[in-house]
Amino acid sequence: MTEADIRLGMGLKAQAHWNQTEADWQRFLRLQPDGCFVARCNGQDVGTTTVCMFGSVAWIAMVLVDIEHRHRGIGTRLVQHALDFLNRHRVATVRLDATASGRPVYERLGFVAQYELMRMAGEISDDGVPWLPRPVDLQRIEEMTEGKARVHAIEPMGQRGLDAIERWDRLATRTPRGKLLARLIAESASRGYLTTGPDSTGGYVLSRWGAQAVQLGPAVASDEVCGRVLLDRAAADWAGQRVYLDVPVDNHAAVRWAEDRGLACQRSFVRMVRGQPVSDDLQRLWASSGPETG
Template identity: 30%
Template sequence: MAATDSVAIVHLQPGDAAAALALSTEAQWNQNEADWRFFLASGIVFGIVERDVGLIATAALLPYAQGNAWISMVLVTASRQRRGLATRLVDACIEEATRQSRTAWLDATPAGAAVYGGLGFTPTGRMLRMRHAAAMATKVPLLAGDFEELVARDGRATGFDRRAMLQELCGRDGSRLVAQGGAIALIRDGRSARHVGPLLADDAASAARLLAAIVQSENVALLTDVNGDDHGFIDNLTASGWSAERPFQRMRFGRSNVTASAPAFAGAGPEYG
C-alpha cells in the first residue's frame, strides 16, 4: 500500500490481504485470507489508508457475467466509523460499476440497508444467516457433487454465470462439493466457521435433507445464508438445531437485467451473493 492522506481512496493490491483481513477480523466476520486474496486478484478493492495508521476502510466490487457485479467487504475500523467513509467507498464501487455498465448488487445488514437505500439501492429480497454449533461427526457418506451441475444450477438461481468464482471456491484446500437426492452444496472454510452455500435443490425437503447430512459429516461450527422469506424452510432448520444469527437485505443498484428460474436455498455468502 502506498502512503496517502486520510481522505484519498486507493486501489488495493494482493499484498494488502493481511491488512484487509485485520479489518474483517476486527468486525468478527467469517471471511479468511483466501477470500481477500480472491477479491484483490479478481475484483476491484477500494481502500482508505491513514498515514501512520494504515488501512482503515475497504469496499470491493466483484464483476460477474451478463453485466452484473457484487459489492461487499464494506468495512471501517471501529475508531473511524460514522465519518462517511463507508459511503464514499460504496460510491466508488457504484461509479466503477456504472462505468462498466454493470448492475450492482449487495447483501446489507439492517443498518447498512438504511444507508444504501439513500444511495439509490432497491430492496429485492431478504437473507438470513443461520448457525449450527459444532458436533461430533458421524462420517455420514456424501457423494461428491458435479461441478458442472453446480454451475448450471447456480446460473438458474442467480440469472447469471459465476463459474470463475465457484471454481475458485471449490478449488480451495478444505472445500467440499457434495450432493444427495436432488440437492448439491459447497462447503468451504471460513475464519471461524465452515460456510455452506450455494445450496441448490429440487425442493425444500431435498435441501433440508442435504443440510442434515452435512451437519452429521462435519465436526465444526457451520454457517449458511438462507432465503429470509422462506419461513417454512427456516422453521425446518430451526427444529433441526440451526439458530438465526443475523438478517441481510439483498439490494440492487440499477435496472434488473436477470431472471432467476430456480430457487437458491442458500447463497454463497454475503460477500459473493
C-alpha cells in the same frame, strides 16, 4: 487493494466480528484483481471494499471502515468508488447483502431492498450417521413423495461437475457465477457435493472453513428432498463444528432444515439491488455463498 493489504482487511473484519479468512480475501482479489479497493485517510489505510462482476451483474462486498474513522463519509466514498468502477464497465445490476449499519449508506446511493436472509448458526451434532436420513427426514420424505421415496445419489464435487452445478446455480440466482464456483471447488479447504435425481431434480452444496464457523453454502436444490439430502451430507463433514447457513427467510424448507438441525437465527442481512433488478428463485436458493457474492 493487493495481497499486501490482506492484513488490513483481516484487521478490519476482526473489528466487525465477521467470519472471513485470508483465503476469502485471496479469492476476492483473484476474482476481480482490479476491483478491490483500500481507503486512505491522512496517509493511513482505514477502509476496504471488494467488487465481483459476473457478466452484467456485479456484487459489492467487504465494505469496512476502521471504527475510529467512521461517520466521516469514508464508507460512502468507498461504495461510490466501487459504483464508478462498475459504471465504467457498464454493469446493469449491482447487488449486495447489507448489515443494519450499512443499509442507510446504500439507500442514499440508490440501492433498494429486495428480501431478507437469516444467518442460521449452531453446532452440527455428531450423533449417529448424519448423512443417512433420520426418522424426521424419512417421515418428511414419505409425506412429500406420497410414499414413493426417491433415492438421490450424491457425488463428491470435482471440476467435472462444474457444468452441472453452473446450470443449477443459474436457475436459482439468474447470474453466471461460473468463475466463483470454479474457484470454490478448486480451493482445497472447500468441500462439495452434487446430486441429480429423476425428473430433472437436483442441486449442489459447497462449504468452507470460516474464522468463527464453517460457511455452509452456496447451496441450490430443486426441491425439499434434494435440499435436505444435500445439506445433511455437507453437514456430516462438519460434525462437532459450528456452522453458518445464510438462508432466504422465504425459503421455508431450508429454514426448516436448519431448525431441525438445531441451528438458530443469529443475525439478518437485507439483499439490495441498484439498477436492473435480478430476481433469485428463492425456493431453489437454499444457502447463499455468504454475504459477499450472493
